[in-house]
Each structure stands twice: as structure tokens, then as C-alpha cells.
Amino acid sequence: MTLLSLPLTYQTLDNAFIAMDYRSMFEQTLILGDSPIRAFLKVILPNIKSGIFVASLLTFTTAFGEYVVTNILLGGDFETLKIYMYRLMQSNGQASSVLTTIYFGILAVISLILILVIRKRSPKSKITAKDD
Numbered sequence: 001m002t003l004l005s006l007p008l009t010y011q012t013l014d015n016a017f018i019a020m021d022y023r024s025m026f027e028q029t030l031i032l033g034d035s036p037i038r039a040f041l042k043v044i045l046p047n048i049k050s051g052i053f054v055a056s057l058l059t060f061t062t063a064f065g066e067y068v069v070t071n072i073l074l075g076g077d078f079e080t081l082k083i084y085m086y087r088l089m090q091s092n093g094q095a096s097s098v099l100t101t102i103y104f105g106i107l108a109v110i111s112l113i114l115i116l117v118i119r120k121r122s123p124k125s126k127i128t129a130k131d132d
Contacts, residue, residue, distance in 0.1 A: 005059040012058060016051025050118050057114065061107075 022044055029039035071078075079087075081103065089096035 004062050008058040008062065009055040012055040013048065013051050016048040020047060022047070050121070053114075053118075 025043050025047075026036075026039055029043045030036065034042065085096055085099055085103075088099060
């Protein structure tokens with residue numbers, strides 16, 4: 001599971017760090033007298049919160065249908081959504097199609113909610129147009 005989630009987490013956090021100049025923000029906080037740990041907790045961590053949130057969401061969705069993780073954590077009596085959809089597809093193709101459509105609809109709604117939450121919390125840049 002770690003091998004599947006590490007690239008997603010790395011790329012998401014790398015994009016969050018590329019978005020702003022955190023090195024200069026960290027150095028400025030140190031110059032103002034904060035310790036390195038306090039500077040990280042008060043400056044860096046709040047600014048990469050959306051990246052951490054997206055990375056955890058990607059990791060969760062990757063692990064959601066993973067059979068091995070489910071088997072280890074809950075035991076062998078449970079079946080994942082992927083296994084259930086496969087068994088349903090073999091018995092009734094229409095029900096499997098309906099379940100797949102509902103599943104993607106739920107994921108689309110969750111993604112839309114997350115996009116709206118991130119847009120609401122991110123600072124809005126104001127672009128002023130000059131009159132010519």
C-alpha cells in the first residue's frame with residue numbers, strides 16, 4: 001500500500017511546495033526569532049494544508065478498494081467494492097452498471113465539494129484592469 005500511495009503523496013506535496021516560496025518564508029520567520037519547529041508549525045504547515053488534504057484524499061481513495069488492506073484490518077469476512085462489483089457483474093450486468101454509475105456519481109459529488117471548499121479557503125487574487 002505504501003508503494004502505491006508514496007508517488008501520489010510526493011507529487012501532491014511537491015506541487016504545494018512549488019506554489020509558493022517557502023524557503024524565504026521559513027528564513028524570514030527564523031530572522032524574526034522563531035525556532036525552526038515553531039516556524040514550520042506556524043508558517044509552512046498552514047500553507048500546505050490543502051496539499052496535505054489532497055494527498056490524504058488520494059491515498060484514501062487508493063486504499064478504499066484495496067483487498068489486502070481490508071483483509072488485514074477487518075479480516076477475511078468482508079469484501080471490497082471492487083470484488084462485489086465483479087461478482088455482481090457476473091450475475092447481473094445491469095445492476096453492476098447501475099452500481100458503477102452511482103459509485104462514480106458519488107465520487108464526482110465528493111470531488112466537487114472538495115473543489116468548492118479549497119476555492120473558498122484559498123486567497124483570492126485581485127486583478128485590476130487599467131483603462132486605456
